[in-house]
Amino acid sequence: MIADIFNEIVSVGAYVIPVMIVLLVVSLGGLFSERSGVINIALEGIMVMGGFVGAMMLYFLLYTVELPIQLAVFFALITGALVGMGFSFFHAFASVSMQSNQIISATALNLFAGAVGVFVARTVYGYRRINVDESYRMDVPFLSDIPVLGELLFQDAFLSTFIGIIILITVIILLYKTRFGLRLRSCGENPHAADSVGVDVGRMRYAGVLISGLLAGLGGVFFVVAFQNRFESDVRGFGFLALALMISGQWRPMRIFFISILFALMRVVAARADSIMELRGLEIEPEILRILPYVMTLVVLALTSKRSKAPEAIGEPYDISKR
Template sequence: MFDILSSIFPLALAYTAPLLIIALGGLFSERSGVVNIGLEGLMGIGAFSSAFFISSNYESLGDFAIILGIIIGALAGGVFSIIHAFASINMKADQVISGTAINMLSSAITIYLARSLTGSANIQIIKGFIKNDIAGLSKIPLIGPLFFSNAYATTYLVIIIVIISWYVLYKLPFGYHLRACGENPQAADSMGINVIKMRYIGVILSGILAGLGGAIVITTYYGEFSANVYSGLGFLALAALIFGKWKPFGVLGASLFFGFAKTVADMSQLFEALKKMPNIYFNTFPYVVTILALIIFSKNSVGPKAAGEPYDPGKR
């Protein structure tokens, strides 16, 4: 049984990392009061940019290109999210429609760019991150093989970002201001907080994190940008955000939950002990749970109160 666990754990963590970071992006945006269903599109922009950068610079920069690549993926996501920010903050557009537009625009523009820049809609990278044991830590009995073996560096990066996010959101004035804009922007404004600025920061952070998620997808398990990258990870992240009750550690738990459900479902066919488990339940699990969570939580709505509403200073 332990070998099965030590086989599943590292893979589940690897799959959870991009899901978690994208969901965390959604958290920043929604906490500032802007609903962002464009996460899928922002992830795609990050995936495309990092794949394009790595594939064209690996020869000259070597492994350094991979690290630069994920930074560029994150930045590209951030830049692209400004469109969403402008439409939904300055123009007071419907945020759901603007987010949908981001998704549609992203999948079209990345394929178009890929084709015109490289001649093919598929951009392959020679090398991405490689799973490694963490020296020292992987020798710890029990925990070592589960958490510190066969792991991608990006997984730890994501965990660190979650902890920093929690600290920033709940321990620093900036976090209070950001959350205030998502709960009651009029009150925040009356206290001298620049709501427009805070919401811009929230949306751009969500773009950066979703873009980073896309870059992680490419550099860990996809290895190639193509139209297939848009397979709903951004929407699953939204589900994790809701299931995690818009809280950093809640989102962490929800993402882990989804990540494990999927990995166990995939792996179940490989092990005699798990073969009898019906993997259809594991596969549908995240979606069923999200719907149930929505039904249960929507009564005492735990989401940011002002999320989805354009800020109108005249309204009290």
């Protein structure tokens, strides 16, 4: 009986963790941007761009250069992250240097990424899909022998899982334990005060947006590798979802972590409803299960948003003459 439950947890966990990591990494990216005071709805587009170029790179490395799988994934991840960062530069330029409406420039990036992804894929490969269907899971030596925990985390695991955990820890330290983090957060709360003590608000916001681009680009490649096994012109709205989870998590890394676990769990349960024993006996419309994670997030938001802890100066271009 207990063994059954363990098996069930492991089998669900194998699907939950990759989804959760994608959402987590991208949410944390959004966190950097928003904490510095720049709304970043472009997460979706940056993910698409990172995932797209990452998939192209992966395709090239796997089938032309014929690198071993994990090494190819590693380089694809780096490519995706850099592309995401480069792409987010346009958002930073518009919203920081040009003091534009941040939602407009981000929407432009979203539109652009989707269009360019399909356009280039169809022009280069002839169809809108880049197929990189390989088995990216791997066993970590030694660690995978630990019962339950080892099975859950280290057997058939994705490279992305570990990178994701490392990123979470790094983000918490960077944001709360370093001078850079303090300055970045101050630019999102009260840029005038930050400026008055010598923090370069523009530079900090650039940093925030570029880091968010880096993480979202990375998340895009995670999505391709650990979730879809191909690139297909979009990332199934994961960028938007990550944004929503970040806000549900009240701009706090650990809360985002828990909410993304919860959301991913419900999503996976919904998607695998048929194969999960407990639900087999019941007659539930699959659509109801699919809606559930979204309803849950909305309810969480409705209950918690009254005391929203959004960064004070979010969305406002920094105008020094308003001090």
